[in-house]
Amino acid sequence: MSDELKRGLEGVLVAESELSHVDGEVGKLVYRGYDIEDLARGASYEEVLYLLWHGSLPTREELDAFAADLAAERTVDDDVLDTVRTLAEADERPMAALRTATSMLSAYDPDGNVDEGDDGPTETARRQGRRITAKVPTVLAAFERARQGEDPVAPDPDLSYAGNFLYMLTGTEPDAVSEETFDMALTLHADHGLNASTFTAMVIGSTLADVYSGVTGGIGALSGSLHGGANQDVMQVLHEIDDSEKDPVSWVKDAREDGRRIPGFGHRVYKVKDPRANILQEKLRDLSESSGDTKWLDYTTAIEEYLTDEGLLEKGIAPNVDFYSGSVYDSLGIPVDMYTPIFAMSRAGGWIAHMVEYQADNRLIRPRARYTGPESAELVPIDER
Template identity: 85%
Template sequence: MSDELKRGLEGVLVAESELSHVDGEAGRLVYRGYDIEELARGASYEEVLYLLWHGSLPTREELDSFAAELATERDVDDDVLETVRMLADAGEEPMAALRTAVSMLSAYELEPDSDPADLEATLRKGRRITAKIPTVLAAFERARQGEEPVAPDGDLSHAANFLYMLTGTVPDDVSEETFDMALTLHADHGLNASTFTSIVIGSTMADVYSGVTGGIGALSGSLHGGANQDVMELLYEVDESEKDPVQWVKDARADGRRIPGFGHRVYKVKDPRARILEEKLRDLSESSGDTKWLDYTTAIETYLTDQGLVEKGIAPNVDFYSGSVYDSMGIPLDMYTPIFAMSRAGGWIAHMVEYQENNRLIRPRARYTGPETAEFVPIDER
């Protein structure tokens, strides 16, 4: 057994998966063999969930049945909604509120005593979690605004229903399509930190609520799920400065500041998800007549590309455009990462089930660096 230390487990293979693959050199992401561009443009988020959970794209009949089952699970118990309201009133962060609410959902599970080894039951529970997260998040945001929650509409898609519950207005076609694409783009991405957290929890044969709650906790960290918010804060700062965006970036870099949304642990070229969201930002800008964020991001990307960052493997990632897309749809800044969790929960569930099919408890080692011996002294003599 090698004693070589691999900090962050970089380069260490710990599992095999059929779910998703990231080719960082080519800038390619696939879910079960399908290019993300094809899925984002041609399939709904519900189809992608079916693909991740069941191994193939659904037929029309299978999709209709699956989407209907998902829609019937959207209602959340009043006690959970009251807790969400209390957390909003207390000023809790959205990701922390979501973590608490998802954990609490298990108290109202329809199959509370099912064996974690029953993977079909795990998928049914996962479907309920996935359906209810949008309801929780929309209720939390409305509570912060002093408004009552909007009941889910079973006739709307997963994406449209969230925007409806958030705003009280059925979204237009461009917004629905864009948000659906964003959910698909974030549904899975290999063995990232939050997915690995969910798998580790699942490997103990803990229930799926524990795994999703753990995934939310991991995603809440600033090194994982918060970069889209960082990008948007940068764009706000550029706008408030009234400087040309390129000049602002020049000054920021001269001051030693890092530009968020550029660079990725895996991708060495432009993130394929960024290319798609850039197109949707263009559609949203044309629809609204407001091209400010599109103009800023395009100018910044062009400048940094001309400076040779992409040649050094520091290219735009998905976060560089997702924040602008969400802002264009009127979504609050600190809801960006919770929306990431809303989408990625589907991937966490798929990975937990896949790993548990051939489960082995994940139990790595640490190299001990403490003293070899220490003399014990009774407490009264210390």
């Protein structure tokens, strides 16, 4: 047994997976062998969920049945919605509210809080996972509307997963460009190897805990500033640039001279531009042309070109998915502090897939830590300390 310390488990292989693969050297992401660009442009988020959960892309008949089953689970119990409203009134953070509501959903699951149904643990996990995935958008939209003093909008089973969320958020059916863009964003965030939140969900799953526990844990891990939230930081920078009335390149030059890091650049895995950033940059262009407002597109493009000319790409520091996703969400009218919850809404499908996959050949995940405390200590009675 090796005693080599690998902080953060960096470079340590802990599992095998057929779900997704990230090649950071060339900027490639695949789900079950399919290139992310092909999936984002040619498949819906529902198709991607089916692929992750069942191992292959669905036929038309399979997709229709799967999407209908998913849509049928969108309604959330009134008790959960009351809790969501209470959390909004208490000014709770969106990720914390989502974590609480997701855990609460298990109390209303027809399968109950069980590890295994009559047809086995895998099918029980998939059913529960389908309900979680279907209900999270309803919870998030209801939370945001409650913060605005508005009643929740009931889900529409005739709309797509992406279209229904935007409808529940705004009360208006989205146009085709907005729906397609948001669907793509969900696909791009659905899975990404053993990142911190996925590994958290998988560790929880390895104990044979239920899917609700794993997804709740994944949300908790994603809420940390070192994992989710970088797209919020990007938008805050863009607003700061806009408020300063400087051109973006001058602002970035001054920021770097002051020692500030520009968010949305650099990635733990990618050494070149994140392939998801390319797709979202393209969709931001579509949204900008559709609305006639190109401000965020102009800013982000100028910043990327400047930092590229400065040689950051040569150092392996390139735009990641967060550099463009924030601008896309802003163009869709989504509040900044809802960006990470939307990330969780998409990534829940990946967490569930990893839990199901790992439990099929389960081994409890139990690493070691090197003890660095005292070798011996004498216990002194409490009255003599």
